[in-house]
Amino acid sequence: MFQKTLKVMKTLKNHMILFDAECPMCRVYTHAFVKTGMLDHNGRSSYQEETHAGTCPVYDRQRAVNEIALINLESGEVTYGVKSLFKIIANTWPVFAPLFAFKPFIWLMSKVYAFISYNRRVIIPAAETGFEYQPTFKLHYRLLYLLFTWFCTGFILTAYAHLLVGVVPLGNPYREYLICGGQVLFQGAAICSFDRRNLWTYLGNMMTISFAGSLLLLIGLGMSHLFQLSPVVYTLYFMAVAGLMFLEHIRRTKLLGLGWVLTVTWVTYRIVLLLLILNLN
Structure with missing residues (x-):
């Protein structure tokens, strides 16, 4: 047909x-x-x-x-x-x-x-061919993209956090938004310390990774409506998604020629926040 x-x-x-x-x-x-x-x-x-x-x-x-x-x-x-x-x-x-x-x-x-x-x-980044004409950069569209991905990621993570209760303490309704927004500021400061020219390109790529990761978490949210699973299962799935995000971060920073510094700071931020969440609740 x-x-x-x-x-x-x-x-x-x-x-x-x-x-x-x-x-x-x-x-x-x-x-x-x-x-x-x-x-x-x-x-x-x-x-x-x-x-x-x-x-x-x-x-x-x-x-x-x-x-x-x-x-x-x-x-x-x-x-x-x-x-x-x-x-x-x-x-x-x-x-x-x-x-x-x-x-x-x-x-x-x-x-x-x-x-x-x-x-x-x-x-979806790709290696540039060095062609004379490249897409025009418009800051307001990049800022809008960062806001869109930040909001969607925070919204999904807030919903997913309820599935982790028993392993990871449940925070206030704004915790995930603050964590996600904080990473934008933290990584923005990190890249400005050595390559300000690629600031908006990197932040756009980073938030795409976060957004893609949150979309993968929708699978877990969907499963929670069908099956009664242990919080450990949802935590393991969350860690698997984080692992994929880590690999994608490495791939994208290599495409941008940014080295390993931003991957180290990206991981450090997340580990420090996780330790604070586990110890302050």
């Missing part, structure tokens, strides 16, 4: 989407557009390549780095960002066309798109 659905999808012909080859997310979803027939088999190219230069030599290259560009190969018309995605989706599913033309919805989704796009290199 799924294969039949793919075959009847309407293809947006004579268009090429320019994606970021250094962005794993971009590679995946643009490949999906081609794989499902929403675009021609040659309907995608990375903007790092020069093979598309003749198709539309006047497109805004820096804007295409920030907002994915969709080029009409016949007219040379270029759309950017969420409008490019809307054009592809509406061509396949015309039922969404009125929604995609609704200005308040366009405005809202453009902000969501920008939030993801300007933070994509800290959500």
Whole structure:
């Protein structure tokens, strides 16, 4: 049934989407557009390549780095960002066309798109190729990302803390938010001591790790609604997640060329806080 659905999808012909080859997310979803027939088999190219230069030599290259560009190969018309995605989706599913033309919805989704796009290199990092054009850094979107991940992580950890009672004392409702926020400040101070230039890049990566770890804890929270398990089991699972976060922290700091100092301070902060929690309650 799924294969039949793919075959009847309407293809947006004579268009090429320019994606970021250094962005794993971009590679995946643009490949999906081609794989499902929403675009021609040659309907995608990375903007790092020069093979598309003749198709539309006047497109805004820096804007295409920030907002994915969709080029009409016949007219040379270029759309950017969420409008490019809307054009592809509406061509396949015309039922969404009125929604995609609704200005308040366009405005809202453009902000969501920008939030993801300007933070994509800290959500899923990859080794840079040294290409001339790189995503523009916008501080307000990075701060918003830090606040979003901080709140979500604190919220999930607060819920998970109830499963650890008997092994780890339950604190006040704000404890996990304070711990998570404190680590941002602590690690921010640590990186400023030797590489202030990478401050916001590192903090974005660090909070992605925390957020990803908290999402893994949702599995434990889900299990708690199905089974009555010992707090020791949930504690062991928490430690396993922390171990994965530790490995991911090492991987990301290596990609950023930041060495081992930040991993040491990251672990030290957590160990000191754990000892304080165990001994002061």
